[in-house]
Amino acid sequence: MFELSFIWAGIIAFAVLTYVILDGFDLGVGILFPLAEGEREKATMMNSIAPIWDGNETWLVLGGGGLFAVFPLAYAVIMPALYMPIILMLLALIFRGVAFEYRWRTERWKPVWDVAFFGGSLVAAFMQGIALGALVQGIEVADRAYAGGWWDWLSVFSILTGFAVVVGYALLGATWIILKTEGALQRQMQRYAWWLGAGTLGFIGVVSILTPFQNPEYFTRWFNLPGSVLSVAMPVAVAAAARALFTGLNAGKDGQPFLAALTLFVLCFIGIGISFYPNIVPPSLTIAEAAAPDESLWFALVGTLVLVPMILAYTAYAYWVFRGKIDPAEGYH
């Protein structure tokens, strides 16, 4: 009964996308953190994400845990294949996660935890980009196990996607701060967002052109009907989102740049999804092959259908509680 595994592929994709756009903007805030001009600006930037970063990162745990639950074979193949980037990402997330609390607990070591916050965010974003690039390139599987070497993930293409994700997250972070602040910090981020937007579009272009050459299947997908319809439609959609981004920035809008940046990420994610389908681990491991038995899928699906809407509801509530501009005087602890 293959429908069930496809439903689950959709749910996992949703969890990963939610992670990317939510933790994307708070990692982006970390990447931009050293550019803040004073302690007050630093505090404002960190406070804008302090109450929500933990919830955002939980989607990463759901991505990993969900994959283990419903596609154990994919989990068992991807983790050893991406061993180094995953471990480095985890270590980076440790540094940035503790910085939220530690930097308020010391004066002497505050600069250390500021560097940890920035460096952790940067490395985590870069490693996620590398992992994405390596996955797009494909992972060698033989006899239900990873069959490649432990440096296979490293290539020009994966480094390129690493930089692309860093720049894209920084764009999300800059537009988030535009949404949450006013005054000099907001104007500074508007300037950055303009350049980061241009950079993100450049990376989207280069990665999109290179992706079909990573795997002949992608090439056929995108350059034959019905895929070629999308090959025309996607650039149009990206162009529309880009237009919304830049007009929003030029008009000094609060929310429009952030929404436009999110749309760019959603479009890219859909594009990657189209390339992958029906594989879960390119080039050869399909969604149906990697799926756990139906009893596992059903059991997990019941809880997911009940709990995920609740999670979305109270997460939205938490965002609503901390809505509006950050008051620099109203702080963190």
Next chain:
Amino acid sequence: MFESFTAETLARMQFAFTVSFHIIFPAFSIGLASYLAVLNGLWLRTRDDIYLTLFNYWKKIFAVAFGMGVVSGIVMSYQFGTNWSVFADKTGPILGPLMAYEVLSAFFLEAGFLGIMLFGRERVGDKLHMFATAMVAFGTLMSATWILSVNSWMQTPAGYGVNELGQFVPEDWWQIVFNPSFPYRLVHMVLAAYLTTALVVGGVGGLHLLRNRANAPARRMFSMAMWMLVVVAPLQIAVGDFHGINTLEHQPAKVMAMEGHYDSHPDGAPLILFGIPNPKEKRIDYAIEISKLSSLILKHDLNAPLNGLDTIPDDEEPPVAIVFWSFRVMVGLGFAMLGLGAWSLLRRVRGRLYEDKWLHRAAIGMGPMGFVAVLAGWITTEVGRQPFTVYGLLRTSDSLAPVAAPAVAASLLAFIVVYFFVFGAGTFYLMRMMNSFAGHADPALKDGPIRTAGITPVAQTHPDAIPGE
């Protein structure tokens, strides 16, 4: 540094290292989240400011400890795949959904309401803030429930079949979740978390009573912590006994190692109090033992026969010395907790709870011992499960990922360096925060309660408020 080790040994060292570090934080935050919910509830009911002072004080400590628990926990959710991918592939259909339920029903709940609990009292009002605080506490307990179900299934697997690919597949979810050792392990661990927190709170209370016995919040927290010990320590010892009997039924080799019973005793086994395990000769050297007591404890009959490790094939025997020692550390500390509780009760009856300096010193000494006992207990049960990951069914050596030893060695080294640096610094900050409490609690409160403590960073209003700098 690690050249002589195999990838399997390194991967085991890495898992032992990261999970041992990780368990310290949940062991504390499960208990502390419940304590915070109690404190906040008592404050709302009595409007006694001491409760609010204690809530705001422990809340900050909770935030730091919880943050460390989150980041060290993310590592765990990926380590099954990076180092133990064969285990992940084989057990994923059973253990994966349980962990997914943990994420969905616990982690999101904690994370979603933590922000409101820490920063939101003024924004949402007392009632919703209380709800958020209760949800965080409930989330920590849900998390314990699911992950202990996972661990217990690995100890006492039930409700499963094996498919043609060699995967464990679910047949009866009820039996899987409520596998034979799960109820005992869950209660034992949650009580352990409560004891750990009570010991920390008691130690901090004792420290500040030594400095100033009139310190009202310190008196209140010391009293609450000692009550907790009086009630929970004996309960925990009883639960531990039941857990042991359950283990004897399902994992006899583990109990043999705990007891140091290399030989079978057909008519009543002795309780070995102390001794030095000698794995080569398969005996306990210099044993101090009480005859027939082990049969009495485990079988509730002096003359009941007990099998020894001589009935277990050598290649299915757990490492005896580690299990033997860690078990004794755990039990010894359990009785020390019981003793501290009894001592405090005697002093309380005489009205000298806040005057007995030696009691306060003992409480400080026992402050970190909950963590030691938790670690010793987990070492006992996990090493006692060896050489299997899924007891009796899947060997540890057959669970390993196809990773090269240098990769595991490099990441192990990185974990060691990073964990000691990051969590060392965190522990230092936690201890400094615990050390700085002086009854007037938050410096912000000295100026009058213009804005409730908890919203304004002390570092912002009082840049000089960081103690020790």
